[in-house]
Amino acid sequence: xxxxxxxxxxxxxxxxxxxxxxxxxxxxxxxxxxxxxxxxxxxxxxxxxxxxxxxxxxxxxxxxxxxxxxxxxxxxxxxxxxxxxxxxxxxxxxxxxxxxxxxxxxxxxxxxxxxxxxxxxxxxxxxxxxxxxxxxxxxxxxxxxxxxxxxxxxxxxxxxxxxxxxxxxxxxxxxxxxxxxxxxxxxxxxxxxxxxxxxxxxxxxxxxxxxxxxxxxxxxxxxxxxxxxxxxxxxxxxxxxxxxxxxxxxxxxxxxxxxxxx
Amino acid sequence: xxxxxxxxxxxxxxxxxxxxxxxxxxxxxxxxxxxxxxxxxxxxxxxxxxxxxxxxxxxxxxxxxxxxxxxxxxxxxxxxxxxxxxxxxxxxxxxxxxxxxxxxxxxxxxxxxxxxxxxxxxxxxxxxxxxxxxxxxxxxxxxxxxxxxxxxxxxxxxxxxxxxxxxxxxxxxxxxxxxxxxxxxxxxxxxxxxxxxxxxxxxxxxxxxxxxxxxxxxxxxxxxxxxxxxxxxxxxxxxxxxxxxxxxxxxxxxxxxxxxxxxxxxxxxxxxxxxxxxxxxxxxxxxxxxxxxxxxxxxxxxxxxxxxxxxxxxxxxxxxxxxxxxxxxxxxxxxxxxxxxxxxxxxxxxxxxxxxxxxxxxxxxxxxxxxxx
Numbered sequence: 117x118x119x120x121x122x123x124x125x126x127x128x129x130x131x132x133x134x135x136x137x138x139x140x141x142x143x144x145x146x147x148x149x150x151x152x153x154x155x156x157x158x159x160x161x162x163x164x165x166x167x168x169x170x171x172x173x174x175x176x177x178x179x180x181x182x183x184x185x186x187x188x189x190x191x192x193x194x195x196x197x198x199x200x201x202x203x204x205x206x207x208x209x210x211x212x213x214x215x216x217x218x219x220x221x222x223x224x225x226x227x228x229x230x231x232x233x234x235x236x237x238x239x240x241x242x243x244x245x246x247x248x249x250x251x252x253x254x255x256x257x258x259x260x261x262x263x264x265x266x267x268x269x270x271x272x273x274x275x276x277x278x279x280x281x282x283x284x285x286x287x288x289x290x291x292x293x294x295x296x297x298x299x300x301x302x303x304x305x306x307x308x309x310x311x312x313x314x315x316x317x318x319x320x321x322x323x324x325x326x327x328x329x330x331x332x333x334x335x336x337x338x339x340x341x342x343x344x345x346x347x348x349x350x351x352x353x354x355x356x357x358x359x360x361x362x363x364x365x366x367x368x369x370x371x372x373x374x375x376x377x378x
Numbered sequence: 379x380x381x382x383x384x385x386x387x388x389x390x391x392x393x394x395x396x397x398x399x400x401x402x403x404x405x406x407x408x409x410x411x412x413x414x415x416x417x418x419x420x421x422x423x424x425x426x427x428x429x430x431x432x433x434x435x436x437x438x439x440x441x442x443x444x445x446x447x448x449x450x451x452x453x454x455x456x457x458x459x460x461x462x463x464x465x466x467x468x469x470x471x472x473x474x475x476x477x478x479x480x481x482x483x484x485x486x487x488x489x490x491x492x493x494x495x496x497x498x499x500x501x502x503x504x505x506x507x508x509x510x511x512x513x514x515x516x517x518x519x520x521x522x523x524x525x526x527x528x529x530x531x532x533x534x535x536x537x538x539x540x541x542x543x544x545x546x547x548x549x550x551x552x553x554x555x556x557x558x559x560x561x562x563x564x565x566x567x568x569x570x571x572x573x574x575x576x577x578x579x580x581x582x583x584x585x586x587x588x589x590x591x592x593x594x595x596x597x598x599x600x601x602x603x604x605x606x607x608x609x610x611x612x613x614x615x616x617x618x619x620x621x622x623x624x625x626x627x628x629x630x631x632x633x634x635x636x637x638x639x640x641x642x643x644x645x646x647x648x649x650x651x652x653x654x655x656x657x658x659x660x661x662x663x664x665x666x667x668x669x670x671x672x673x674x675x676x677x678x679x680x681x682x683x684x685x686x687x688x689x690x691x692x693x694x695x696x697x698x699x700x701x702x703x704x705x706x707x708x709x710x711x712x713x714x715x716x717x718x719x720x721x722x723x724x725x726x727x728x729x730x731x732x733x734x735x736x737x738x739x740x741x742x743x744x745x746x747x748x749x750x751x
Contacts, residue, residue: 189379307417310380311430 117171117267119162120225121195122218122232122245125149125179125186129237139335140342141208142238144179149186154233156193156302158295161263162231163194163303169267172196174225178206178217184318191313192305198318199225205323208335211239215247217333220326222252228265229272230254230292245294255287261298265289380436384443387416388451396448399576400722405529406576409451413444414484422459422466423482427474434611435673438618442666445622446629449726450576452622454487456615457526457577460734461488463608464534464553468596477532477555489530490612491521491582492605498523499739501536501605502547506584508537508554513591515539515554517584520566525733527580528565531558535584536601551601555593562587573725606684611676613687613734617669617694620730621662624698627705627723628658634709634718645708654708658701665690665697688735688743695737698727 127134131148151159162173173195177183179202187198201221209217222230230249235242249256261282262275272291276283277298305313323330331337355371357364372378392409399406413419421437423429432440437459445452462481465473480486497503506519517537527533532555539552556563566581596604632655635646645651672686680686702724706713713720731737 192379304386305379305383307380307383307421307430310383311432311436313379 117166117169117228117265118226119165119171119173120222120227120230121155121159121162121173121175121190122230122248123155123159123175123177123187123190123198124152124233124236124238125177125183126152126236126238134238136345139208140345141335145182149179149182151186151190152233152236152238154235154237154295154297156190156233157297157299158231158233159190159193159195160302161260161295161299162229164300165229165263165265169265171228174199174227176218176221176225177201178209178214178221184320187318188313188316189305191316191318192309193303194305194309195316197316199321200318201321201323201326203323203330205330205334208338209333210338210340211241211243211247212339213333213337215244215251217323217326217328218244219248219251220328221321222248224326228267228270228289229263230290231263232292232294234259234294234296245292249292252292255291256294257285257287257291258294259296260293261296263293263295263299380432381439381443384418384440385446387412387418388444388447392444392451393447396451397716397719397722399448399450401575401716403570403575405526405578406451406454409448410454410484410487413451413454418444418455419458419484420482421455422462423478424466427478427482429478429482433673434614434677435670438614438669438673441615441618442622442625445619446626448576449619449623449723449729450574452619453525453574453577456612456619457490458484458488459615460525460608460612461490461530461532461534463611464490464595464604465555467607467611468553468600468604472592473555473595481532486531487526487529488532488534489524489527489580490608491524491527491533491535493521493523495520495522499736502550502602504536504538504551506535506537508539508552510539511588514588515591515594517554517556517562517587517589519584521582521584523569523733524580524582525577527582528568528578532556533558533563533582534595536605537584539598539601545599548602549599551605552598553595553601553604554589555595556584556587556589560587560589571729573722573727573729609734610683610687613691613740614669614673614676616730616734617665617672617690620691620694620698620727621666621669623723623727623730624658624662624665624694624701627698627702627720627727628655628662630718630720630723631655631658631705631708634712638709651708654704658704661697662701665694668693682747684743685747688740691730691734692737692740692744695727695730695740698730699724702727 128148128150135143135146137143175190175195176199183200232245257274259277260274261277264273273286357367420429421432425431441452441456508515508517535554536551538550540550562585564583566583569579636644638645669690672690675686676683705720
């Protein structure tokens, strides 16, 4: 089976210090990036599926020109090839633009499943996969804890985490599945994988290559606007409870109750 | 990415073994298995033989990261490359098919036997002889200071193959592969060393050791050239080991200086200590950048590869010695005892000034390009 995973390079939390541009948006070219953690879970799920059912995994990223540096890590984990949508006109894109661009990039691909992470550690909106599914009219299966494709029947069954347990959803393929961490820890790239990733193809696509009008995306048409940004206040003094468990539990509950949190 | 992967492995699985390896002076078979299972020993070998096809720079990045926590462990990869280089550079396809897949997978180890008791810096003074006997060669002599000579499955041996005194000294040597179970081959003794104590340094003897002509690597009389070309490519590995040792020592010294309080503040806040740490960091970075540059020059086939390889080993070895000595100084009395790793690193660093050509030989090689004959 053919699986596409949506992979976003996000600021490296270990590098510390994101650089913001004059417009208050993240200067992605100047900030060290890593693969969005939730996307790694989606990629791990995809790799396990092709290991079990055969097939290949293609990653698709919309990112500035330094995107391939981060995409290589996903290729080192085992993805077969990458598609890198990059265009100066994409600067300042909001979630709507992003969904539009990714949907356009997917149009030329053949796939049974599109997998995406639940959200990204920089944007946090969690709406792009739903947007892509809507634009492509794909069945949208969210918060998957288990993915069971039936390639003969051309259908996929997903266990969706719900507030009370699981919902079992089934849909015809191709379909878009939003993955959760319940699918299993992402693997570390092996040395063999790292060396092999160097020669894997990352195809660069401009907006004109995927048939998107540059005027329809980017900062100028963004539906959201950054009004300002401030660093979170430093953490206030921490109170550590070191009593035995039964006493400590009572103290913690009392503390929360005083603040009407419980 | 590869460097980070090796660093994580070194930090999580090799670092905690380093002190014990040094203390027991036993070859760390578990670390060798670890390196093999992560394909690290496959780095120097072409993909067609099951290796990873790593460039010199990639191999050196791996040696550096492993040596940062354990110089003996870093040497396992460096020696695997050193011993295999004659095969890689001059071996026939048949020889490569036969030996490289097991070496790349880390199923077998290989050692490089050039040095003799009376032929150290002057390799052309080799006395070990190989005499033609029908389709075979019969090797007699002994080799000294052979890293991992007692644990290797294959030995790359250099022996004199001509009695003709008209043949120039550097055209008398031929290279052979000797398998460890060859009759007449033996390990005479293991040296007791100051550093890299887990890496057994052996004296090897050849008493009528008989190998078929198919074990001859390269042409007759080509051995000296093969050995020199091998060293051009392997010396950066030793430079990488040296840079790694130095980096490891700096990290220990910096962490210690930030924690250790005297006169009411961390000693890192005293300018004399801070300056030492700064000098160590700057010296390491300079050595590292020279090493990386040397790797890319040698990989691209630079005509002065010997110069690059000698320069990076010279600078990195001296840097490692100075930095580890200073690291011991930063730790004071604690640096001198085995509770902290810097005394081990200082002992380990010394070898990088000695093997694969002493620092004096490196200078000789570098100067050769400056002094017209």
